[in-house]
Amino acid sequence: MTAPHRQAPGRRTAVLRREAVLATVPVAVAALLGAAGPAAAGTHGAAGAGDPYFPLSGNGGYHVEHYDLTLRYDTGSRHLDGKAVLTARATQKLTRFDLDLKGLKVTGVTVDRSAAGFRHSGQELVVTPRHALHKGQEFRVTVTYNGTPKPVTDPDGSQDGWIPTDDGAFVASEPQGAMSWFPANSHPKDKSTYDFTITVPKGRTAVANGVLRGQHTANGRTTFRWHQAEPMAAYLATATVGKFKVEHYTTRDGIEVYNAVDAREARAAAPVLKKLPSVLEWESKLFGPYPFRAAGSIVDHAPDVGFALETESRPVYDSAPGVSTLVHENAHQWFGDSVSVTAWKDIWLNEGFATYAEWLYSEQHGGDSAQKTFDALYGRPASDELWSFPPGDPGSGKNIFGTPVYARGAMALHELRKAVGDRDFFRILRCWAAEHRAGHGTTAQFVRVAEHLSGKDLDGLLHTWIYTQGKPNKS
Missing domain, CATH: 1.10.390.10 (Neutral Protease Domain 2)
Incomplete structure (x- = not known):
């Protein structure tokens, strides 16, 4: 940056x-297990990944393997509708876990297709699944949400995340801004693959990470599909529109x-x-x-x-x-x-x-x-x-x-x-x-x-x- x-x-x-060589997998696995952080005791995933500079960034108790993000952005009203499907694996027993999400209204959460309890507490979306998740269990979280995303103000006074522009949005999320536009385990310890489906008004382009899988226009809107196959920290994701x-x-x-x-x-x-x-x-x-x-x-x-x-x-x-x-x-x-x-x-x-x-x-x-x-x-x-x-x-x-x-x-x-x-x-x-x-x-x-x-x-x-x-x- x-x-x-x-x-x-x-x-x-x-x-x-x-x-102006060691194997990669053990290094990555050790870091991901470390993401459980302070959550080792009890069955509640920690509200942060243990970073002393950003105590609430990231979350404990699970690792996100894949994000499937479906976004619809109106550049006139600056309204965002989102659906995030997170495929994750528990690193401890979980009766509750957090996601990082700030400034957007959550309308529903499911865990493995069953409705889950949820509440917002500052930047934390606290999720209570119907059934406890066991250590090592893979599970799928679906969050639907909407609102007008706003950038995050960092300790140095600068802004990052979803930053509106005169024709769309500049989306750059280091170090905390991912939570301004999608629910995430938002710390570099947790790296995942991504799919993006982004719909914007016709005449706008939505650019994300990885390879463009396709685009189509209908009813005055264009949808772009992107796939990032290599692991990525949440702060490095983008969905820039213009x-x-x-x-x-x-x-x-x-x-x-x-x-x-x-x-x-x-x-x-x-x-x-x-x-x-x-x-x-x-x-x-x-x-x-x-x-x-x-x-x-x-x-x-x-x-x-x-x-x-x-x-x-x-x-x-x-x-x-x-x-x-x-x-x-x-x-x-x-x-x-x-x-x-x-x-x-x-x-x-x-x-x-x-x-x-x-x-x-x-x-x-x-x-x-x-x-x-x-x-x-x-x-x-x-x-x-x-x-x-x-x-x-x-x-x-x-x-x-x-x-x-x-x-x-x-x-x-x-x-x-x-x-x-x-x-x-x-x-x-x-x-x-x-x-x-x-x-x-x-x-x-x-x-x-x-x-x-x-x-x-x-x-x-x-x-x-x-x-x-x-x-x-x-x-």
């Missing part, structure tokens, strides 16, 4: 952002590309989007095979949003991106989307890596070297915002899109590169992406991978750059 413009270079790079010019093609590597561009951004976006296949090919050489079967871009005209997001398989931009932003958001497809964090404090594993991809792209395409970029940043005084908190533990949800997470996170990777040499450094990046593909990773796991592949003790170096307060000494 790139940081709001008011930050430098937080969630959307002002300078740095906008311009008046878009669309192009689709298949790369020589077999990746299905779908670009949707607001006409007001088309001229500025065209030369950048033309580079997407070469950017994906370049990143694949550095990081390993592209992790999804689909790719593309959603370029909206949303001047009040102020950020872009690496929505899985198809990043969404609030305006025509620069090349650095294109590189950044697509690097996230490996680091953040395929390999997800288990806690928001580890977000530098997403943003530091995507920012360093920008540095590498510049270095290998006639721009500044990574070392020159590093030196310019290091030249900032100790009082600068860059050194205000360590990237590996920002301290609160308010800081997760702050400058240190992006820039100092990238600096930590550059220090690692200097310590181990290019050969081992790029082996580490590829191995990290391969070992945790479609799963999760932590900072401690990354350090172990780096030490194993390089044969060096890196704990001191990485601890200094990732976890210590203040401006580190150069190595």
